[in-house]
Each structure stands twice: as structure tokens, then as C-alpha cells.
Amino acid sequence: MAIENNATFWQKIDTILLSSNITIDRPKGTCHFKYKNLIYPVDYGFLADTLGSDQAPIDIFVGSKDSNAVEAIAISADILKKDCEVKLLLGCTDDEMLSIMEFLNQTEFQKAILIHRGNQIPAWANED
Numbered sequence: 001m002a003i004e005n006n007a008t009f010w011q012k013i014d015t016i017l018l019s020s021n022i023t024i025d026r027p028k029g030t031c032h033f034k035y036k037n038l039i040y041p042v043d044y045g046f047l048a049d050t051l052g053s054d055q056a057p058i059d060i061f062v063g064s065k066d067s068n069a070v071e072a073i074a075i076s077a078d079i080l081k082k083d084c085e086v087k088l089l090l091g092c093t094d095d096e097m098l099s100i101m102e103f104l105n106q107t108e109f110q111k112a113i114l115i116h117r118g119n120q121i122p123a124w125a126n127e128d
Contacts, residue, residue: 005115005116005117007118013088017060017068017088021048021049022048023047023048024045026040026045028044038103038107039103041100042061042096042099043062044060044061045062046058052085053083053084053086054081054083054085058088059085060088061087061092063089063091065091067090070090070117071092071117072097072114072117073086073089074101074112074113074114075115076112079110080109080110087104100114
């Protein structure tokens, strides 16, 4: 069975984004608080008043483009923390998305995939 990229999913993601405040706590060029060799390629932070799967606010990478729509999500798997997390990508160019994926995949303990925004509504999906 093929996985379809549902436009209504992305509308929900945008609603969460637009109803939250973005807090940037790790500006572009700063190093990770634990791993000093990991440098953030774009601004990184979280959506205040949200809750991700790790019981912390939803993470967000903010690129250089002015945008109000999430272009992609990264899903990371971390074997040290034994968790998976979703991170939103907002206003990111193709080069910035590549840099984010390199950043998320540079250790042997964490790997990530990127899912780009789709605009199709599958036949099985209900529209709101």
C-alpha cells in the first residue's frame, strides 16, 4: 500500500503553527548544549504551548525564507534517548533542508528522514 501525502494533514500542522508562538532558543551558528561539535545550520526552537511525543514542546527549524506554512517535517530516531521526534521545518530553502538533514544524521546514534509537504487529498481522506 502506498502512503499518500495528505493535504489536510498539512493544514492541521499549519493550524498548530499559526496558533502558537515560536521561541528560538538555539540561533543559527550556535552549538548544541551537549555536543559542542554539532552546530545549528538554521534557527532552532520550539512552539510554545504545544506538546510533542517527548512531552516537550514541538521542535521547529526556521530558515531564511518568509513563510507561514510548514514545508516539511523531519522525523528522528535516537537510540540513546530511545525516542522518535517530529521537527517542523518552516521557511527553509532546499539548501537549508539539506543542511538540517546533515545536522540530524551526523551521529551514529540518531538518524532522521524528511517528509516534504504534499497538496493531494487522497480518496480515503475526509475534508474539514
